[in-house]
Amino acid sequence: MISNLKVNFYYFRFFYRYLKLKIILISIVSLMVGLLDGIGLAMFIPLIQLAFGIDSNNKYQDRISNFILENFHLEIDLLSVFLVIVILFSIKAIFKFLESFLRVHYQQIFMRKVRFENIDLLSEFDYQKFVVTEAGKIQNNLSSEVNRLSIAFRLYFKTIQISILVIVYLGLAVFTDWRFTILVVLGGVIMNFVFLIFYKRTKYFSKKFSSESNVFQGLLMQKINNFQYLKATGLNRSFGKQLKSKIFDIEAFQKKLGIVEASLGALREPFAIAIVSISILIYSKFIADDIASIILSLLLLYRCLTYFLAMQEQWNLFLGVSGSLNAVNDFNSMLIKNKDSSGENKFKGLKNSLNLRNVDFGYHNGNPVLKNINLSISKNEILAIVGESGSGKTTLMNIIAGILKPSQGEYLVDNYNFGGIEAESFKRRLGYIVQNPVIFNDTIFNNISCWLPKTSENLDKFWKAAKKASIYNYIQSLPDKENTLLGYNGINISGGQKQRFSIARELFKDSEILFMDEATSNLDSETEFEIHNNIKNLKGEYTIVLIAHRLATVKSADRIVVLNNGHIEDIGTYNYLIENCSEFKRMVNLQML
Numbered sequence: 001m002i003s004n005l006k007v008n009f010y011y012f013r014f015f016y017r018y019l020k021l022k023i024i025l026i027s028i029v030s031l032m033v034g035l036l037d038g039i040g041l042a043m044f045i046p047l048i049q050l051a052f053g054i055d056s057n058n059k060y061q062d063r064i065s066n067f068i069l070e071n072f073h074l075e076i077d078l079l080s081v082f083l084v085i086v087i088l089f090s091i092k093a094i095f096k097f098l099e100s101f102l103r104v105h106y107q108q109i110f111m112r113k114v115r116f117e118n119i120d121l122l123s124e125f126d127y128q129k130f131v132v133t134e135a136g137k138i139q140n141n142l143s144s145e146v147n148r149l150s151i152a153f154r155l156y157f158k159t160i161q162i163s164i165l166v167i168v169y170l171g172l173a174v175f176t177d178w179r180f181t182i183l184v185v186l187g188g189v190i191m192n193f194v195f196l197i198f199y200k201r202t203k204y205f206s207k208k209f210s211s212e213s214n215v216f217q218g219l220l221m222q223k224i225n226n227f228q229y230l231k232a233t234g235l236n237r238s239f240g241k242q243l244k245s246k247i248f249d250i251e252a253f254q255k256k257l258g259i260v261e262a263s264l265g266a267l268r269e270p271f272a273i274a275i276v277s278i279s280i281l282i283y284s285k286f287i288a289d290d291i292a293s294i295i296l297s298l299l300l301l302y303r304c305l306t307y308f309l310a311m312q313e314q315w316n317l318f319l320g321v322s323g324s325l326n327a328v329n330d331f332n333s334m335l336i337k338n339k340d341s342s343g344e345n346k347f348k349g350l351k352n353s354l355n356l357r358n359v360d361f362g363y364h365n366g367n368p369v370l371k372n373i374n375l376s377i378s379k380n381e382i383l384a385i386v387g388e389s390g391s392g393k394t395t396l397m398n399i400i401a402g403i404l405k406p407s408q409g410e411y412l413v414d415n416y417n418f419g420g421i422e423a424e425s426f427k428r429r430l431g432y433i434v435q436n437p438v439i440f441n442d443t444i445f446n447n448i449s450c451w452l453p454k455t456s457e458n459l460d461k462f463w464k465a466a467k468k469a470s471i472y473n474y475i476q477s478l479p480d481k482e483n484t485l486l487g488y489n490g491i492n493i494s495g496g497q498k499q500r501f502s503i504a505r506e507l508f509k510d511s512e513i514l515f516m517d518e519a520t521s522n523l524d525s526e527t528e529f530e531i532h533n534n535i536k537n538l539k540g541e542y543t544i545v546l547i548a549h550r551l552a553t554v555k556s557a558d559r560i561v562v563l564n565n566g567h568i569e570d571i572g573t574y575n576y577l578i579e580n581c582s583e584f585k586r587m588v589n590l591q592m593l
């Protein structure tokens, strides 16, 4: 019982977090609907009595209509009773409309808030945590589970609204004849205990449904992301089999949910009829034979019971999707717990240098990846990082870019601790060109401008960036030029072109610190030469941190950092390192340059 209350309070708190006092307002409106309906219903007793001339003493036998007629000093005749009924049901109709309207309106507000919150939280999600979080879980929670949550909202509020009606009818029934009411309520309580077993099963299957959907979405994403590979290697079908088997698992839980819901639906009515019949028998045999109150009580209790059954049905349907509420809430808490930390001070541009002091770093598994890194990058310097695969180049670059935080030591931007800088203002000045360039399924213009309006000023900037990234001629050769669609993940263009597009995007952004990870690994020698000429042309204008496996491409750097197994082996110009760093010399020899 207590744990049930706790769970219900958990659901309530979840919705209250987004809607606050709106929940109270919607409850008040439902209360009005119930009160107006119940009182209106009670007025039928004097109406019948007057119409059939049953009562001769101007005294009506049910307490509700007596209360209304006496307190409002109404004439006790057929017309005024009739008018009262019409007025009550008309006002009820207005509240009923308001009730449905508010539910839909608040549902929209609620969903918007949840979606916006998730989008913001995901933007601020800590990178280190992101890489160890199942992609399917993120995808499923942000799409399917949020959609199920919308259904959960509707069902939850329907349940609340209906339960208010149940309470109102019950109250009115108690007011009319408390003994008969107690008999029916006792029956209802017994019935509820029987149904608790069904509710438990529904909740369990709903949770299983959510977790299986997470796995399914993860598999689906992998299939889409690795489509080319799976197709080429013929693994497409066997991967498809995995997806199909997950569909069977999901179906199985859906079916079980359906069976529980169907059983509940079928059992409710016979149970209810039995309760009412037994109550009438007991009442007439052992308690009293007050026909007028029992008729009104029956009317009210019948409505109460109908709503009670509807409430149970809605509640069970809600439990069927309540897994989504747990899933979204857990996902939300995880995002909140792993929010990127950000300082207060706005970054207004690099003045002198970026500095790492005695920096150590390890991922979640604890293995040290970087050890005692001391490095200073001057404004407008081109710094290249080289080293064997796995030596920590990307990790080091991600620390300088602020995506990863040092486990030990300090990262200073112009002598200010990085932690004190507002993350967003720093990121706005960063350009990041990754190993697998990010291409959106959109036009070339939107891919480079990141959805800025196509004004002549932006268009001018766009072509300048395209020229700098050596992609100008290619765009001009296309029939639709900058309006050409690039396809999902740039499926229509080559690896080299993808990289040039992403370079153009960063140059468009007016970034002042550029990070390039293997930016030239997929380019043919001619384009590579061109890009490196362009990088040289950027010299003095941008601070560039560059990772390259092909050592010829780092010749244009001012300094090169040689990383070896997580520590800095040496730093210097290309010529200095050839002379003084055996590790660098070995790497160059290996590449036979």
Ligand SMILES: Nc1ncnc2c1ncn2[C@@H]1O[C@H](COP(=O)(O)OP(=O)(O)OP(=O)(O)O)[C@@H](O)[C@H]1O
Pocket (backbone or CB within 6 Å): 131, 363, 364, 365, 369, 387, 388, 389, 390, 391, 392, 393, 394, 395, 396
């Ligand atoms: N998310 C992660 N979780 C745990 N360990 C990681 C993670 N990313 C990288 N590592 C480990 O950290 C070490 C350094 O990886 P990093 O990617 O920085 O090397 P790299 O020099 O850039 O390699 P490559 O040239 O192959 O890209 C490797 O041992 C790698 O396995």
